[in-house]
C-alpha cells in the first residue's frame with residue numbers, strides 16, 4: 096500500500112461531462128509541471144455517485160469530498176494542497 100496523497104476524480108457520465116474531463120487534464124498537467132507525478136496518485140472513478148451527481152463535478156482528495164469543482168477550483172485545490180516542492 097502506498098501512502099501517497101490520492102486524488103480521486105469521478106468520471107461517471109454526469110461529472111465527466113460537466114467538468115471532470117477537463118479536471119483530469121488540469122490535475123495531471125499540474126503534477127507534471129511541478130515534478131509531482133510520482134508523489135501523488137490520480138485515480139479515475141466511475142462509482143462515486145450515491146446521490147452526489149447533482150453536486151458534481153465531484154473530486155475527492157485524501158478522503159475529503161469537493162463538490163462543484165470547475166477547472167479553476169481544481170487548479171486552486173492543486174496549488175493549495177500540493178505546493179511546488181522546488
Ligand code: FES
Pocket residue numbers: 105106107108109110111143144145147148151153
Ligand atoms: S457522475 Fe460523479 S457523482 Fe455521479
